[in-house]
Amino acid sequence: MLAATVRVAGDLDLAEECVQEAYAAAMRGWPRDGVPGNPAAWLTTAAKRRAVDAIRREQTFRSKLPLLLEPEEIAVDRLLDDEDPDGGVPDDRLRLIFTCCHPALSQEAQLALTLRLVCGVPTPDVARAFLVSEPTMAARITRAKKKISGARIPYRVPRAAELPDRLRPVLGVIHLLFTTGHTAPSGADLVNADLVDRALHLARMLHELMPDEPEVRGLLALLLVTDARRATRVDAAGRLLRLQEQDRTRWDRSAMAEARDLIVAGLRRGRPGRYLLQAAIASLYAEAPSFEQTDWPQIVELYDRLLEVWPSPVVALNRTVPLAMAAGPQVALAEVERLERDGGLTGYQYLPAVKADLLLRSGRKVEAREAYGRALAVTANEAERAFLSERLADLDTASGRS
Numbered sequence: 001m002l003a004a005t006v007r008v009a010g011d012l013d014l015a016e017e018c019v020q021e022a023y024a025a026a027m028r029g030w031p032r033d034g035v036p037g038n039p040a041a042w043l044t045t046a047a048k049r050r051a052v053d054a055i056r057r058e059q060t061f062r063s064k065l066p067l068l069l070e071p072e073e074i075a076v077d078r079l080l081d082d083e084d085p086d087g088g089v090p091d092d093r094l095r096l097i098f099t100c101c102h103p104a105l106s107q108e109a110q111l112a113l114t115l116r117l118v119c120g121v122p123t124p125d126v127a128r129a130f131l132v133s134e135p136t137m138a139a140r141i142t143r144a145k146k147k148i149s150g151a152r153i154p155y156r157v158p159r160a161a162e163l164p165d166r167l168r169p170v171l172g173v174i175h176l177l178f179t180t181g182h183t184a185p186s187g188a189d190l191v192n193a194d195l196v197d198r199a200l201h202l203a204r205m206l207h208e209l210m211p212d213e214p215e216v217r218g219l220l221a222l223l224l225v226t227d228a229r230r231a232t233r234v235d236a237a238g239r240l241l242r243l244q245e246q247d248r249t250r251w252d253r254s255a256m257a258e259a260r261d262l263i264v265a266g267l268r269r270g271r272p273g274r275y276l277l278q279a280a281i282a283s284l285y286a287e288a289p290s291f292e293q294t295d296w297p298q299i300v301e302l303y304d305r306l307l308e309v310w311p312s313p314v315v316a317l318n319r320t321v322p323l324a325m326a327a328g329p330q331v332a333l334a335e336v337e338r339l340e341r342d343g344g345l346t347g348y349q350y351l352p353a354v355k356a357d358l359l360l361r362s363g364r365k366v367e368a369r370e371a372y373g374r375a376l377a378v379t380a381n382e383a384e385r386a387f388l389s390e391r392l393a394d395l396d397t398a399s400g401r402s
Contacts, residue, residue, distance in 0.1 A: 001019050001022070001040075001043055001044050001047055002015055002016065002019055002096070002117065002118070003092040003093045003095065003096040003118060004044050004047075004048065004092050005018050005019055005044070005047040005048055005051055006096055006099070007092070007095070007096075008048045008051040008052060008055075009051035009054070009055070010055075011149075012100075012117065012145065012148065013145065013149065014051060014054055015047070015051060016117075017050075018047040018048070018050040018051045018054065019043075019047045021046075021047070021050050022043045022044075022046035022047040022050065023043065025046055026039070026042070026043060026046070093118060093119075093198075093202065094170075094202050094205050094206065094209075096114075096118050097114050097118055097119075097170055097173055097174075097202070098163065098166050098170055100113050100114040100117070100118055101114060101166045101169040101170050101173065102148070102153050102166075103165065103166065104147070104151060104153055105144055105147060105148070105153075107168070107169050107172070108130070108140070109140060109141075109143070109144035109147075110144075110169040110172075110173070111130075111169060111172050111173055111176060112126055112130065112137060112140050112141055112144065113141055113144045113145065114169075114173045115129070115173060115176055115177060115180070116141050117141075118173075119173070119177045119195070119198065121177065121180055121195070123137055123138050123141065124185070124186065125180055125184075125185040125186065126141075126180075128185040128186075128380075129176050129179065129180055129185070131345070131346075131347055131348055163209070163210065164210075164213075167210070167213065167215070167216070170206065171206075171215060171216070171219050171275060174199050174202050174203050174206065174219060174223075175199075175219060175222070175223075175275070177195055177198065177199040177202070178195070178196060178199035178200070178203075178223050178226075178227075180192065180195055181193065181194070181195025181196035181197075181198070181199060182196055182226060182227070183381065183384070184381055185380055185381060186380035186381055187380075187381060187382065188238075188382045188383070189238070189382075189383065190233060190234050190238075190240060190381065190383035190384070191230060191233065191234075193230075196227055196230070199223060200223050200224070200227065203216075203219055203220040203223050204220060206219070206220075207220045214266040214269045214272065214273065214276055215266075215273045215274075215275045215276060217262045217263075217265060217266040217276065218262070218263070218266050218272070218273060218274075218275035218276030218277070218278070218279045219275040219279075220259075220262055221258075221259040221260075221262035221263045221266070221275075221276070221279035221283070222259075222275055222278050222279035222282055224255045224256070224258055224259040224262075225255065225256055225259035225260075225279060225282045225283050225286050226282050227252070227255065228251050228252040228253075228255040228256045228259070228286060229246060229251050229252075229286070230252075231250050231251075231252075232246040232247050232248075232250050232251065233246065234383060238383060238386075239383070239386060239387070239390075240383045240384060240386065240387040243285065243291055244291035244292075248290070251286065256283070256286050256287070259279060259282075259283055260283055260287070262279070263276065263279050263280055263283055266279075267280070272305075272309075273309055274306060274309050274310040277302055277305055277306040277309065277310075278306065280302055281299055281302045281303065281306070284298060284299050284302070285299070294322075294325070296322045296323075296325040296326035297326045299322040299326075300319065300322050300323050300326050300327075303315065303318065303319035303322065303323075304319075306319075307319070313339055313342065313344035313345050314345070314348070316335070316339055317336065317339055317345060317348075317350065317351060317354060319335070320332040320333075320335045320336050320354060320358070321354065323335065324358060324361070329358045329361040329362045330358075330362055332358055333355065333358040333359065333362060336351065336354055336355045336358060337355070339351065340355070347378060348378075349375055349378040349379045349384075350375075352371045352372070352374040352375040352378070353371075353372070353375040353379075353388065355371045356368045356369075356371035356372040356375060356391070359371055360391075360395070365395055365398070368395065369392060369395045369396075372388055372391050372392050372395070373392065375388055376388045376389065376392070
């Protein structure tokens with residue numbers, strides 16, 4: 001609704017108000033008159049009409065102040081049309097993502113604003129994705145909205161020629177949306193299927209829109225091959241299963257094959273970017289006949305290339321997992337401890353979790369228990385908390401404390 005209404009309103013705050021008013025009108029009228037046959041269409045049309053009414057009021061106001069403000073003519077009679085002949089983006093939500101990713105905003109502001117307002121990701125979960133506190137993230141989103149309003153940034157559809165310049169933050173938004181759904185930052189379930197499916201839909205739409213962009217191919221391939229394991233990531237009781245515990249016969253082979261074709265086509269173009277390299281890494285994990293037969297050295301090599309194009313501490317941490325398999329847990333543990341000293345992953349729950357596993361594999365059980373405790377303290381997802389608690393219980397049993 002917000003994505004459809006902002007096209008009419010041309011202003012995010014106005015669109016949000018109109019959507020809220022439409023819901024309020026439904027709450028008043030539907031108990032009395034009955035629920036319409038298509039509630040979503042009713043709400044969207046009501047919100048759009050309120051936006052048109054607001055624009056007409058604004059035009060009337062501007063016409064009375066010709067010396068203070070040059071009136072901007074808006075063909076309000078056309079605002080309710082479903083077609084947008086000047087736009088290059090065929091999906092309302094994808095269109096609004098491109099609109100929010102305006103070059104006048106910082107990339108971080110673009111990502112945060114779009115995740116929160118377009119994709120509906122709660123502010124606490126957005127904050128976790130950026131490794132900052134909730135108040136900090138709320139302030140950033142507020143500042144971004146104020147900048148849009150103060151700078152009079154138009155919420156119009158970018159023309160086709162403008163799309164490549166906005167591609168990088170759009171890719172980032174879709175990837176973060178998928179990541180937030182793939183492992184929900186909080187809640188009882190490991191996966192938020194709605195967010196995952198939404199991200200996959202947007203990635204497919206983007207690929208249809210820009211089929212020759214290697215990083216668009218890479219992002220879609222990454223999402224497909226990662227989501228191919230969805231059905232096996234927890235058992236029937238909701239217990240988290242590690243990669244080596246998952247039933248590979250239940251993985252989505254068609255999604256993996258589609259991802260493989262996208263990766264090969266992207267790599268043929270040369271100079272792969274971050275998403276294509278991540279997709280290649282994920283595909284190597286998935287295509288291995290078994291966990292033990294995974295090509296760990298090649299995955300480490302791909303991570304080295306990924307760090308060259310995307311020097312992220314999260315990537316460096318992820319690299320330690322195959323490094324431990326290729327070179328031993330103590331070598332990987334040294335890398336984790338270096339990342340810990342650097343401080344770039346402070347508050348990131350997977351750093352103490354990875355460290356705990358490496359400590360345990362190195363025979364340092366007391367330190368492993370402490371690290372698992374630290375990971376548990378900063379983890380909000382219930383499935384992950386249960387997994388960490390189980391690891392702690394196993395350590396207690398082994399040490400004779402239970």
